[in-house]
Amino acid sequence: MPSVSQKGRSMPESPIRKLVPFAENAKKEGVAVIHLNIGQPDIKTPQIALDAVKNASLKVLEYSRTEGSETYRKKIAGYYAKHNIEVTANDIIVTTGGSEALSFAMGTIADAGDEVIIPEPFYANYNGFATASGVKVVPVVSKLEDNFSLPRIEDFEKLISPKTKAILICNPGNPTGYLYSKEEIQKLASIVKKHDLFLIADEVYREFTYDDKEHYSILQEEGLDNHAIIVDSVSKRYSMCGARIGFLVSKNKEVITIALKFGQARLSPPTYAQIASEAALETPESYFEEVKTEYVARRNLLIQELEKIDGVKVAKPKGAFYCIAQLPITNADHFAQWLLEDFRVNNETVMVAPAAGFYATEGLGKNQIRIAYVLDRDSLKRAVHILREALKNYKGQC
Secondary structure: OOOOOHHHHHOOOOOOOOOHHHHHHHHHOOOEEEEOOOOOOOOOOOHHHHHHHHOOOOOOOOOOOOOOOHHHHHHHHHHHHHOOOOOOHHHEEEEOHHHHHHHHHHHHHOOOOOEEEEEEOOOOHHHHHHHHHOOEEEEEEOOHHHOOOOOOHHHHHOOOOOOEEEEEEEOOOOOOOOOOOHHHHHHHHHHHHHHOOEEEEEOOOOOOEOOOOOOOOHHHOOOOOOOEEEEEEOOOOOOOHHHOOEEEEOOOHHHHHHHHHHHHHOOOOOHHHHHHHHHHOOOOHHHHHHHHHHHHHHHHHHHHHHOOOOOOEEOOOOEOOEEEEEOOOOOHHHHHHHHHHHOOEOOEEEEOEEHHHHOOOOOOOOOEEEEEOOOOHHHHHHHHHHHHHHHHHHOOOO
16 A cells, blocks of 8 residues: 655644544534634624625636735735834735745745744644644743743753754744733844844734733834744634635745745635735724723633632733643543543533643643633633533543
8 A cells, every 4th residue: 555654644633623523423412512622713703804705796716916916915014004013015925824824934944854943832733834844843841830931041042953943933822822022022033133043923813912911023123124924814813714814924035035936836815815804904993902802801701710620720811812721630632532522511511622732842731721712701601610520520530
């Protein structure tokens, strides 16, 4: 029988989606599953974006430009200007989701065997993008007891080797919800300039910052133009995950030129999705204010309820809509599967994402889960109640 690639065998399984068959089986049995496992917001997509697709009068559904339509990219540049990020349409490539932007970034800056340093825990698919590009992820540990703040610069520097090409961060963070301060970004800027590295920032959750904290982009930092690459997306900003529109943004002209070659290989981003995403840029600021208010209320409720459970430790997120909770168990993978297969409260159960898949260091995160607080407050409260009862019943199991 023909053999598949070793690279394919090495592709990591999604910790977010691998439990789906168990959830589907539970649903077939009539069990209601509360999904805390995936960042699919229940917030309504702006009507202006949906109407733009509905009202489009295209005669031919053509390819768009490889880098995305010029009118859309100019409007994106205008969006960034409102956030004190000065770029032009020529600094932007529209991609098929933030995922493709990350893939393009990896392919652009690194060859097989090169290394990228990433604070862990991190978005699990970074492992997949790195594996597909033949890049080695070098993790630097951030800790729950420090609320997952930036590790010491010394911890980064001791990991830098001749093969190191970049430092990659998510700000605000998935899965931690941590928001890097201006001072932390400046520390990273200093180290990438000192060692002539790229700094890639996944900034898809830019709008979701709490407690009067402001997001500070790497492209707001002076002297970083040739080092900085932003990965962005409309998915969470406008609750448009299905649109699959993202951006790669850099003032480094060579980065844009090379990334565009990867874009040419896939021809173009989807036309209708660009129409929706361009219209979404007209979303009023009140939309984001209401969304942020709702997420703050959800976060506060979730943290408050989790902290009532004996043995549970939780980091308080400053942004995005995720948190990492440490449970009084030894194997979160087993616990998550057990919840779906065997545990019910009033014929309901909970689906969570085991956190080990968000780490690259073997053995870390085995007693942690990621929770996405993208559901209404009543559902969150019921979900935590189920977790509390589950932990009482689960004690003593491996």
